[in-house]
Every structure is written in C-alpha cells, then in structure tokens.
Amino acid sequence: MFVDFFNIDGDDFSISLLSVSDSKPITEYYKRNNPHLTRWEPRNGESLEVQSNWQKYISSIIKDYNLAKFFSFTIKINNEIVGLINVSDIKKRPNYSCNINFSLDKRYQGKGIMQTSLNKVLGWMQKYQKIRCVTAYCMTNNKVSLKLLTSLNFKKVGLFEDYAIVNNEWEDFFLLKKNLTQIL
Template identity: 25%
Template sequence: MIGNNNLNFPKIETDRLILKEIKVKDAASILNIFSSEEVMKYYGQFPMKSIEEAKNLITIFDENFENNKGIRWGILLKEENRIIGTCGYHNWNRKHSRAEIGYELSMDSWGKGYIKEALGAIIGYGYEVMNLNRIEAVVYPENKASIKSLINQGFKKEGVLEEYAFFRNVYQDLIMFSLLKKNWVKKQ
C-alpha cells in the first residue's frame, strides 16, 4: 500500500530533478503547464482556464494516492526550484500488478532529457516499491516525442487500440505500450 494512511508521500531525487508531492500551493505552476494547448493536445483534455481547475486536479491526484489508486509526482527542476511537469501512475490494478504511466512537461522544458530522467526514476519505483509486473502507457499515434521516450525506456509497442478513448469530443485511437518487469533494465 502506498497511500497516506500507511506511508508518507515518497520524494525521489535524480541528478537534476526532485519528484515531489503536488500541493495546493503549486496550483499556479500546474495551471501554467495544463493551460497550454501544445501540452494538452496529447493529454486527452482541453487546456485549463482557471486556478480552480488546477486545484481540482491536485485534489484528484491526492485522492488517488490516499486511496491507493495511483501516485502523481510534481517534477521540480532543482536549478530553478520550479515545477516543470508531472509524472506518475494511474489505473493501478494491484490484483494484476499493473499500472498505467503518464507524464507531461511545460513546453519550455521539452527536449532537455527531463522526461527520460523522471521516467527512469518512477519505473524503478513502480517495480521496487509498488511491486508492479507490468507498466502500460497509451499514447496518441501522433505523439512522436512520447513514443520515443517510452521506447528509450524499453517499452514495446503492443498495437493500436482503435477508438479507445473519447477525448476532446472525438473518439481517439491510442497505441498501447508496455514494459514487463522481467524485461526492465535498471538504469544506474
């Protein structure tokens, strides 16, 4: 169990990042990231328009953690002490030892290797702490950067899920990727 009832929210540190609990005081940073059309076009929702929407999302992240349904970290860039994105797990199925991974970054942080660094850390957490056997990711076929990030972590493409989700008022095809624990190569 990872929820707040049994364990404090885990903080993970990498070379350039701190993965930390997202608090209501971080709502302005969350709004900044989630209000971008470019960031949100592959997130499956329309861009946020208010600080209240950001606070509601933080509440959802908190509830998922407290109820052992998932965990979402804020990605804090150490050198600037600011949140540049989020990453974590949702749709956690403990019976089958699997969860879906997700992440996004502010546009000014794209192409700098931050997702690679964050994913390496949370994949390890998923296998070593959450006892996952399978980590899944569903990605828009057009989201080439995300696909590249997953493949670089060892994820394998399983296939296209036709009209799998109803995002932004349209049925959307998504590609299913997975990484099995037995195929995971721990990054040093």
C-alpha cells in the same frame, strides 16, 4: 512522501507527489503549455488553466495516494512545475500493474529530464508498490513520446483506432507495455 533530486545538463530538478500547495504552479504549467499539450492530451472539458479546479482535484486525489490507487508526480526546476507523471489504474494481486502518462514543458524536451523522471518513478513503483507490468497509451502520431517510451523498453502491444477525442478529433492510440523485473 516521494521526493528525489537530480541534475541533467545543468538543470537541477526534483520529482515529488503533487500536493495542494502545487495548485498555483500546476495552473501556470498548463497556462504556459496549453497550446502544446492540447495537441496530445484528451481533455474532459474542465479547464486546466483555472487554479480552483486544481485545488479541488488535488484535494480529491490525496485519499487515492493513501490507498495507493493513483499517484501524480510533478517535475520541478527552481520550484516551477515543468512536467507531470500520472500513475493510474494501479492493480495489486494478481496483476501488479498500472498505467502511466506524462507531459513535459516544451522548453525542456530533449534534455533527458522525462526519461530520467520516468525511470525513477517506475523504479519507485516497482520497489514500493510491487508493480510488475506498466502500460501507456500514446497517440500514433506522437513521435516524441513514442521514441521516449521505446527507449525505456516499452513495446507496442495494440492499436486502438478512434480511441479518444484530442483537440476535437478522434485519434488512434498505441498501447505499449513494459515488464518490470522483480520477485514478489
């Protein structure tokens, strides 16, 4: 299991795979951050503020962990979930690619926690899953996420107009890409 510990600006935090025991903390994360996150996240209609929804969801993705098809990582400070990184659309031969998305508690933005966490997760994906190409979709007006992704050397490679409904509005998204260097 992936578990790592870090310290930035006095905040001790850890990164680990989302597990069934996290259903209550992840529900609390969305309750605290829903007004902030609904501005940036497409939603499928299910409430992320209901613990039983998370219990079902986490139980359903455990098999994807075992098949290396999807990973959901939590970022915790003092056992409180303060962020989430999802790695999806994992492809092996011949692509060795995946897609990444993330969110962070508004209280912890600007402290370098997500940048360090993304670097660690991408390093793990490169080393253990042999991933070479990572993509990310980001709303064109999400300046904070765009700044973070470009600081991690993601490059804009496309624009998708009216790509997804966010907060009841069709939004444009950039597609960004980062190549991880490695020899297979």
